[in-house]
Amino acid sequence: xxxxxxxxxxxxxxxxxxxxxxxxxxxxxxxxxxxxxxxxxxxxxxxxxxxxxxxxxxxxxxxxxxxxxxxxxxxxxxxxxxxxxxxxxxxxxxxxxxxxxxxxxxxxxxxxxxxxxxxxxxxxxxxxxxxxxxxxxxxxxxxxxxxxxxxxxxxxxxxxxxxxxxxxxxxxxxxxxxxxxxxxxxxxxxxxxxxxxxxxxxxxxxxxxxxxxxxxxxxxxxxxxxxxxxxxxxxxxxxxxxxxxxxxxxxxxxxxxxxx
Numbered sequence: 001x002x003x004x005x006x007x008x009x010x011x012x013x014x015x016x017x018x019x020x021x022x023x024x025x026x027x028x029x030x031x032x033x034x035x036x037x038x039x040x041x042x043x044x045x046x047x048x049x050x051x052x053x054x055x056x057x058x059x060x061x062x063x064x065x066x067x068x069x070x071x072x073x074x075x076x077x078x079x080x081x082x083x084x085x086x087x088x089x090x091x092x093x094x095x096x097x098x099x100x101x102x103x104x105x106x107x108x109x110x111x112x113x114x115x116x117x118x119x120x121x122x123x124x125x126x127x128x129x130x131x132x133x134x135x136x137x138x139x140x141x142x143x144x145x146x147x148x149x150x151x152x153x154x155x156x157x158x159x160x161x162x163x164x165x166x167x168x169x170x171x172x173x174x175x176x177x178x179x180x181x182x183x184x185x186x187x188x189x190x191x192x193x194x195x196x197x198x199x200x201x202x203x204x205x206x207x208x209x210x211x212x213x214x215x216x217x218x219x220x221x222x223x224x225x226x227x228x229x230x231x232x233x234x235x236x237x238x239x240x241x242x243x244x245x246x247x248x249x250x251x252x253x254x255x256x257x258x259x260x
Contacts, residue, residue: 013121021045037055
């Protein structure tokens with residue numbers, strides 16, 4: 001599990017995946033030279049409050065979330081405005097240092113959740129660079145399948161049409177390359193920009209690159225959100241007769257060795 005690092009190495013999708021999967025009560029501290037130091041408070045894996053501080057140690061002066069709100073002269077009714085105005089400043093960051101401090105803050109059960117981490121994961125994955133997605137989606141021959149609880153998790157996210165199309169093609173049979181090719185040809189055939197052969201070549205190459213990036217971004221987000229996983233081939237059931245014959249064969253060989 002990651003507890004600290006650089007945003008160039010671990011992007012916010014990766015960080016949210018860890019916090020969301022483990023349903024952490026924690027503080028995510030982010031230090032960026034342009035916007036300063038922020039602390040994002042997570043309750044049961046979801047962001048509930050954001051603070052800007054001059055020094056990161058100021059985030060750890062209070063052990064109780066209600067005390068934090070009191071220090072900031074805020075109330076639980078202010079949490080929606082707080083999350084809506086401050087969280088977007090952090091979500092676009094690609095550079096800076098981060099740290100995750102778990103189990104530090106005590107929360108009461110009446111803390112509202114206005115946006116879930118799983119939804120943020122899908123939103124942020126749409127803006128990942130090719131370099132970022134290539135860290136995780138490297139083998140185009142891999143096969144992915146939907147997780148057993150993907151339908152339940154799907155209720156918490158808003159997939160766009162592109163992502164829905166990609167998710168439908170993840171079936172435990174199609175390789176990543178199959179998905180890219182199928183979508184690519186659909187887009188080529190639907191396109192109205194096909195002209196001369198020279199223009200077509202340039203356009204089709206660009207369209208393929210865009211399709212590949214779209215698929216990798218979607219897969220990256222789906223994996224982080226727990227919607228899909230690497231395909232696990234079903235184990236072949238053992239044939240009882242084959243096991244008996246194998247045992248007799250081995251026993252026969254052992255008896256023969258004894259005779260020698």
